[in-house]
Amino acid sequence: MSFFRRFSSSNKEKTRDRSQSRNRSEILSGVQQWPYYRDLAIESGHCTIPSELASLRHSRLNRSLYNLVYTPNDELNYFILYMESCSLSSYLKFILDVHVFEKLTRESQTKNTDQQTSALALFHRYLSIDANYLIPIDDEIRRTTLSLICPSNNSTTPDPHCFRTAREYAWSLIEQDAYPGYLSSAYHVNYQLKMLTSNELQLHDILYNNSSLAYFIEFSEQEKFIDLVRFWLAIEHFYQSTINRMIDSQTLTENALNIYEQYISLQAPARLGFDDAIRARVECSICQPEIDAGPSSDTFDQTAWIVYVILQREYFPRFLQSVIFYRHISDLMLKLRNEDTALTSRPIKTIESDTTSINSDNLIQTSSSPLLPPPTTTTQSNRQRNPSVSSSCPSINQDVGIKSKGKFSMGYIDPLGRFIRDPDVDTYDSALSSNRKTTSNPIQFIANLVRNEQEELAQEEAAARFAESFINEITNMTANLDNQ
The missing domain is CATH 1.10.167.10 (Regulator of G-protein Signalling 4, domain 2)
Structure with a gap:
């Protein structure tokens, strides 16, 4: 029998099976349509699910200050550089x-x-x-x-x-x-770009970061699985309300009933298709014998775990290959470019690190040595292009005093009788601060200014060409998807 006949006969058998059990076909239209659902239902009944869900309730794209400082992570390098710049x-x-x-x-x-x-x-x-x-x-x-x-x-x-x-x-x-x-700084945007373009990105990084979640919701609306995302968000809001005790037990019960009637019950308008055993377990958790007890924090943990695995397996890889995700990255790149432009217009102050610390200085140097984040390169290039950016950390009063003196300020008379302006006043000329002999040659001084201006123009043209090629690539990908 040929391949096409076998394929046709298998399709006839599937059609006959579906016609014999329409109710079963209706049930499989939800989460049970995936062949691994039964295994998920069995695994999610274990007592370890709450702890596993707790490990997923965070985003590495938006850490809290405590996790940023006290837990091992590679984002601390970026935060250290930002603190030095301030x-x-x-x-x-x-x-x-x-x-x-x-x-x-x-x-x-x-x-x-x-x-x-x-x-x-x-x-x-x-x-x-x-x-x-x-x-x-x-x-x-x-x-x-x-x-x-x-x-x-x-x-x-x-x-x-x-x-x-x-x-x-x-x-x-x-x-x-x-x-x-x-x-909101370029340092954090740089880290987000590094994380989004790495192979370590997971679904919970997107779900618990508001800016990334907006793009994922847009993708879910486009791919028609928005009910799964809304169900997850409703469960997370209920969990946080239960943990923090922001509302009373009666309100918690009403919220849990709303989630059940919206997504889990047989008459739910956005029914997700959970089986009878899971539905009965949720009902028992909501309807506690004690009136004032209220539902527990793990009422929806089993359903949350099943939905998370389905989103992770079926939809998250497609989201990473979508035009919406590429637009998310391009928006961050545009924000980073605007931040870099802002950095060139204001001084970046740094404090030299001291090696006399008891141990944490070594910790900082060790953690930052394997990775030199992009903001370091950006800062150095900005200092080369803008000599007004100084690493000597002048105070605000000193900055104001320097600006108030102006270009035509006091200087000194050299042995040849020439007037030489004080190099500490003109912070826009790096040659003056390093060597006075350079300022005595006006031709060389003008040549240096022209060369610096040409280098800056070349860098801007290269950036414009890169942006144009990136936009063209995204446009071509969009056109190809539309044709498909």
Whole structure:
């Protein structure tokens, strides 16, 4: 029998089977249409599902400040560079150093005298009035910290939490000022592009990042599986409400019933097609014997796990190959280009790192050495193109003073009787700050300016050609998909 006859006969058998059981065909139109659904239903009945779901309830594209600083990740390198550009690296280094100090104290790996020596070193480096990396804390916090490091009873054992108040103060400053700025900076966009274009990207990275989720919702509407995504979002909102206890038990029960009636019941308008056993388990969890008990946080965990696996297997790979996902990347690239343009128009301040830290400096250098994030290259190129960007970290008052002097300012008379302008005033000329002999040759000075301008124009033309080719590629892909 030929292949086409076998294929035709198999189709006739499938048609006959479907005609014999229309109810079964109707059920298989939902999540049960996938051949691995039965295995998922059995596996999702295990008690380990809540813990596995908890490990997925985060996005590496949008970490919290706590996870960014205290959990192992490669995004910390980008955050360190951002903090250096804002002259706030001392705050982060202080928090990391205190974390290492408290860890060593808990493990009792050092003697009491060594612990006190390390604590005093941290205090003189960050908290004392003449500290090299001063944290602007109150005098009361400074005195309290010092008294905990050196108790009045002449003990050599410092309090293991002597830096807690100062650390909380520095943490609040980072959380209120630095971290929101980092999330909208070119450093964070660079990390997102790296993550989105890597093979490590997972579905939960998209679902728990609002900007990426918007593109995934658009794709789900286009591919007609928006009910699965809406069901997942409704379950997540219910879970967060249960954990945080934002509403009372009666409201939680009403919300759970709304989800059940919308997606799970036999008369649901957006029925997903779960089997009878799962439906009965959800009903029992919602209708608790105790009136004030309310539904538990794991009421929809089994259904959530099944939906997540289906989204991960069936739709997420297609999303990564879609035009919508490419548009997501192109939008981030456009945002990054705008951020780079903004960086060239303002000074980038850095603080040189010190190697005298007790251990966290080595941790920072080790974590940043395998990967040099793109913002480093961008910053260096901006400094070459814009000599006004200085790495000497002048204060705001110094910047204002320099700008107020103008180009025609005081200078000095050299031995040949020529007037030489002070190089510290004209920050726009890097040659003046490095060698005075260069300024004495006006022809060479003008040649350097022309050459720098030509290099900048060449870089802008190359960027324009790259953007044009990228847009043409996306347009061609869109046209091909439309033809298909």
